[in-house]
Every structure is written in structure tokens, then in C-alpha cells.
Amino acid sequence: MRLEKNGKSQQTATDCRARRTARRSGYECTMAPKKSKASLTELLEQLTVHSGKEEHEHVLDVANKMLRLEAGDERAVEHKLIALIKLERYAEAVEFAKGHELGTSLALERAYCLYQVGELAGAEALVAEALAGADARTRRGLLHLRAQVAYKAGEFATAAAAYGELGAGAIAVEHEDYDISVNEVAIAVQRALWGEADEAGAGALAVARKLARGEAVNLGDSHGVSHEQAYNYACVLVAAEEYADGLALLKRAKALAQQLDGYTDDEIEAETLPINMQAAYVHGVLGHRDEAVAILNALDLAEDGAARVVVTNNLLALSGVPGYDLRNPHVALRLLTAVPAARERALTKFQRKELARNQLTLEHLCGKENSVKKGIKRHLQAYPADKSVELISIRPGVLDPYATGGKHTTKNLAYRVAKKYEREPTNVALGLAAVQLMMKDNNTTGANKVLDELLKLSPAQYPALRAVAGRVYQAQGHTVKAVRTMWR
Structure with missing residues (x-):
């Protein structure tokens, strides 16, 4: 797996493993009506030749002809599905597989297609079902795919467990x-x-x-x-x-x-x-x-939509780059949302979180407050620990003269943020925002109170919190308290 921090594209070393394990088997002809028997035999020969030469477009054409003669022909179904995978037409492969009662047949190939189109829950369910009755070699292919799906879904413990089992077993592929x-x-x-x-x-x-x-x-x-x-x-x-x-x-x-x-x-x-x-x-x-x-x-990002989204995000974040200027948030938002399909399919959960939060920020700058409120709710459902996203909606509510009686003050903003923090005492980002606003308003007593509450949280989980608190205490002249906090 190749990965990037803060919205960098990620590919994996086993990304093609499922395709490499796609089966290549010989078949015997089934009985068919007399008028079709010769045609099916001839088509099967063509299918074998084109498949051996990896001429996937021809395989697809011949498989379609066979399916018109005999709709449920297993040979045609398998070859068509594999041809669609080879041609990277994954959405089409998913729809094709749904039209046939396959049980756990071709489970690896079907789950791989679901993974490629972003249907991670469906891919994992199919893998889990197939693992129950899989032989040793097929099991390894399924475990590789399980790890891949879990990685993309952000279920890293599951991915690690899958690779742990694979590492403990016999290596099956060079x-x-x-x-x-x-x-x-x-x-x-x-x-x-x-x-x-x-x-x-x-x-x-x-x-x-x-x-x-x-x-x-x-x-x-x-x-x-x-x-x-x-x-x-x-x-x-x-x-x-x-x-x-x-x-x-x-x-x-x-x-x-x-x-x-x-x-x-x-x-x-x-x-x-x-x-x-x-x-x-x-x-x-x-x-x-x-x-x-x-x-x-x-x-050169011409053919990599996922990378293009990430690069666009980072150019916007660098600020002032020609063509990516945040002074026009409408243009910035249009650039960031240019390839949404690639974002869902090719990016990791961490990348999707960062990009979703940045999109909400741009929507706020564009004045789309209803969209922002709904987006924050969706964001917290997907990433419940990312409480800092709520800060996006606080400032416009405070500075709205109809909401605040025209009081556009730091004190008013600090009060509202502090009240919200009282309802969410484990929200570190919200607490730090309250501290910052109180310090700007010279309310050192209130800032100290919030910091003391924040420091009751696990210092091992938030090591940077001690550094922030130490600097604030030092700025207030509490040198001894600052040193004790930094070295606790």
C-alpha cells in the first residue's frame, strides 16, 4: 500500500492481486439444443483462443454471443466477468454479476469489483461468506482482498489481522x-x-x-x-x-x-x-x-482523478497560488469538487475526512450555511471523533446580527464557544478555540479554567495539549505552572 498524509493518493502493492488470482480453467461443453450446439462449440473454441492471448475485448464479444444462445452458460459468465475486470470496467462487472445467481462462485472477482466501485461493505460481506468454504489457495486471495477492503474503509485492525494470518502461512505467489x-x-x-x-x-x-x-x-x-x-x-x-x-x-x-x-x-x-x-x-x-x-x-495528472483532487486541495491550502486563490471561494469549491467519483473510490478514509472538512469550509465561505449544517451532521456520522468540524458553523452563527443582536465582538464569540464546550468537555478542538478567544479578550481566568479541564484528559493521547497549555501559562507569567505542565 502506498500512502500519503493529509490527502495524498494511496495505492497498494497488492492492488492487482485479485486480478492475478482470477481463475483460468478448462470446461466441458454442456448439452444444448441441436440448432445451437455447433455454434456454442465454435464460440467456446474462440473464447479459449482469445482468452489465451488476453484479447479481452474479443473475449467479451464472444462471451456475449454465447450468453445470447444460452443465458446462464457458466463459461461465458466467468469469462465475461474476468474480461470486464481486465478492461477495468468494474461498475459494469458489478451490474452483470447482480444479474446472475452465483452464490459464492467467483466470489473473489465479484468482491474485487465491489471494492473498486467503493461498495466496501458488500465486498467484505462476500469475502466473509466465501472464506467459510474456501480451500487454502483461494483463502489467501480472499484474505489479501479483505485486507485491501479494510484498509480503504479505515478498519486497520482487521487489515493487520488479515496480513498477520497471511504472513504466518505458506507463501503461495512469488x-x-x-x-x-x-x-x-x-x-x-x-x-x-x-x-x-x-x-x-x-x-x-x-x-x-x-x-x-x-x-x-x-x-x-x-x-x-x-x-x-x-x-x-x-x-x-x-x-x-x-x-x-x-x-x-x-x-x-x-x-x-x-x-x-x-x-x-x-x-x-x-x-x-x-x-x-x-x-x-x-x-x-x-x-x-x-x-x-x-x-x-x-x-501530470491527466488520467488520475484521485491525485488531481488531492493536488487541488494542497494548492488551495498553500494559498495565493495562481488559479487556486481562496479569495474566490466559489471557484475554489468548484475546483475541489471536480471529480467526486474518484474521491470516493480511490481515496482512503483519512483522505476523505480531510477533503470533506475542507469542502465544508469552502461551502461556509460561499455562504451555503444550510448545506454546511447538514454536511457537519453527515461528517460526524462518518467520523464521530472529528469534533473540530463543528467549529466551521460556530463563527457565522455568532457574527450573524440577527442571531446576536448586532454584537460582533470577540467576547460574544468566546462566550458562545465556551458554552458549547461546557456541553462537550472532551472536545479538545472546541476547548482550545475557547482558550484562544478568551486570551484575545484578555480573559485569562476563563482561559485557565478551560485549560485545567482539558489537562484532565489523557496527556498521552494529546501530548501537544501540554505544550499549548505551557505556553499559555508562560504568557500569563505563571512560569512554575508552565514548567510543571510541560514536564508532567
């Missing part, structure tokens, strides 16, 4: 162990982004730091570190906010990708695309705005 190890690191990164610290994540971070220092690390491959491994471990460092080391490892990943043997220029460009996007993000975080803009503007 380089499968490599795929598993790469994907396990990707899961560790995503768990770090969502605050799900675990032992695997700690181990991945230790390896990433060694690679950044140039130390020798045994990753189970006699050929040394690959560009995919360097890239994923760079993402581990980025997730840990160790940006300088992460950027150095991204440069190494790009150099390794550019040296790949047997790859065309277009294939190398595809391999370096996520690396460049991640590097642009890190440059932006480090304040290297010009470098970030130059990288993003140089990318």
Missing part, C-alpha cells in the same frame, strides 16, 4: 511476502495518523529512523531497500512529524524509482507520482512554499 511486508508498514502509518498506536507502529518508526540515518537495515530482501519500502518508511516519519528525515527518505525513494530496470518512462512517472506528492506536502509543512508549488504544478 514476492507475496514482500507485498505483505510493504502493506503492513502502510497500515502502521495509517494507524499513527488516526492515533492508533501499536507495537508494529513503534517498530516501523524505529526502522524508518535507521534508514533516515543511512544505517543498514535487513528488510528481508537480498536486493536491498526498494523504492516502495523507502517511500512507506518515509511516510512513517511524516506521520511522526519528523519532516526533515522524512523528506530525505522521500528523495531516496524517488532516486530508487528512477533507476528501475525494465520500466517505461510513463511507468516510472506513475511510480514517482505519490512520492512527489508527499514531498510537496512536507515542503509545505516546513515552510518551503515555492518548492511545494513547483512540485505540484509539474505533476
Whole structure:
């Protein structure tokens, strides 16, 4: 799995595994009406020839002819479904499969198509049903797909468990162990982004730091570190906010990708695309705005809708980029929502969360308050822990003269935010917003009260909270309290 933080495109090393495990079997002809027997036999021969040559358009044409002669012919159904997968016509494949009573037959192929069109719950249900009676080899293919589906859905514990079972079993396909190890690191990164610290994540971070220092690390491959491994471990460092080391490892990943043997220029460009996007993000975080803009503007995104959404988001976030100026939020919103289908199908849960929140912000700037209120409700249903999204709707309600009696003051805003925080005492973002507004209004007593409440939450879960509190206490002249808070 290749991934990016804060809205970077993510692909996975096993993304084609389901297609590679699509079955190729021989069949015996079934009995048919006399007038059709010769035609079916002839078509079956054509189907075999075209399938062997991987002429998928021809396979599709012949399979359709067979189905017109015998609607439920199993050979035609299977070959048509696989041809549609090979042609990447996944939505059509899903609809075709729904028209046949297949039970658990072709479960891997059908679940893979559901995964590709974003029907993750349906894909997992089909995989779970098929696993119950699968042989060892088929089970491995299904487990790869389960991990893929779970990763995209943000169910990282399920994905990790699937790869754990695969890693403990016998390797069935060449380089499968490599795929598993790469994907396990990707899961560790995503768990770090969502605050799900675990032992695997700690181990991945230790390896990433060694690679950044140039130390020798045994990753189970006699050929040394690959560009995919360097890239994923760079993402581990980025997730840990160790940006300088992460950027150095991204440069190494790009150099390794550019040296790949047997790859065309277009294939190398595809391999370096996520690396460049991640590097642009890190440059932006480090304040290297010009470098970030130059990288993003140089990318060829003609055929990658998901990457285009991410790049658009990041150019808007960099502010002031020609053609991506937030001073006209209507244009910005139109740019960000240009390819919604790709957003749902190709992006991870973390990316969808970030993009959805940014879209709500732009809708607010466009004055679409009814849409914002409904969007916040949907957002919290999908991401209940992301309470900070509620801040988008607070300011317009306070500054509306009809809602506040014309009092456009910081004190009024601070009061309303503080009242809302009293109803949601575990909402850290809301509490910090109240502290900021109270400090602007010189209400140090109120700010201290909110900070004290916030610090009762788990300090291990919110380490940055102690730093903020320490700086606020220091600014108020409470030096001893600041030091104790920082070093607690």
C-alpha cells in the first residue's frame, strides 16, 4: 500500500492481486439444443483462443454471443466477468454479476469489483461468506482482498489481522511476502495518523529512523531497500512529524524509482507520482512554499482523478497560488469538487475526512450555511471523533446580527464557544478555540479554567495539549505552572 498524509493518493502493492488470482480453467461443453450446439462449440473454441492471448475485448464479444444462445452458460459468465475486470470496467462487472445467481462462485472477482466501485461493505460481506468454504489457495486471495477492503474503509485492525494470518502461512505467489511486508508498514502509518498506536507502529518508526540515518537495515530482501519500502518508511516519519528525515527518505525513494530496470518512462512517472506528492506536502509543512508549488504544478495528472483532487486541495491550502486563490471561494469549491467519483473510490478514509472538512469550509465561505449544517451532521456520522468540524458553523452563527443582536465582538464569540464546550468537555478542538478567544479578550481566568479541564484528559493521547497549555501559562507569567505542565 502506498500512502500519503493529509490527502495524498494511496495505492497498494497488492492492488492487482485479485486480478492475478482470477481463475483460468478448462470446461466441458454442456448439452444444448441441436440448432445451437455447433455454434456454442465454435464460440467456446474462440473464447479459449482469445482468452489465451488476453484479447479481452474479443473475449467479451464472444462471451456475449454465447450468453445470447444460452443465458446462464457458466463459461461465458466467468469469462465475461474476468474480461470486464481486465478492461477495468468494474461498475459494469458489478451490474452483470447482480444479474446472475452465483452464490459464492467467483466470489473473489465479484468482491474485487465491489471494492473498486467503493461498495466496501458488500465486498467484505462476500469475502466473509466465501472464506467459510474456501480451500487454502483461494483463502489467501480472499484474505489479501479483505485486507485491501479494510484498509480503504479505515478498519486497520482487521487489515493487520488479515496480513498477520497471511504472513504466518505458506507463501503461495512469488514476492507475496514482500507485498505483505510493504502493506503492513502502510497500515502502521495509517494507524499513527488516526492515533492508533501499536507495537508494529513503534517498530516501523524505529526502522524508518535507521534508514533516515543511512544505517543498514535487513528488510528481508537480498536486493536491498526498494523504492516502495523507502517511500512507506518515509511516510512513517511524516506521520511522526519528523519532516526533515522524512523528506530525505522521500528523495531516496524517488532516486530508487528512477533507476528501475525494465520500466517505461510513463511507468516510472506513475511510480514517482505519490512520492512527489508527499514531498510537496512536507515542503509545505516546513515552510518551503515555492518548492511545494513547483512540485505540484509539474505533476501530470491527466488520467488520475484521485491525485488531481488531492493536488487541488494542497494548492488551495498553500494559498495565493495562481488559479487556486481562496479569495474566490466559489471557484475554489468548484475546483475541489471536480471529480467526486474518484474521491470516493480511490481515496482512503483519512483522505476523505480531510477533503470533506475542507469542502465544508469552502461551502461556509460561499455562504451555503444550510448545506454546511447538514454536511457537519453527515461528517460526524462518518467520523464521530472529528469534533473540530463543528467549529466551521460556530463563527457565522455568532457574527450573524440577527442571531446576536448586532454584537460582533470577540467576547460574544468566546462566550458562545465556551458554552458549547461546557456541553462537550472532551472536545479538545472546541476547548482550545475557547482558550484562544478568551486570551484575545484578555480573559485569562476563563482561559485557565478551560485549560485545567482539558489537562484532565489523557496527556498521552494529546501530548501537544501540554505544550499549548505551557505556553499559555508562560504568557500569563505563571512560569512554575508552565514548567510543571510541560514536564508532567
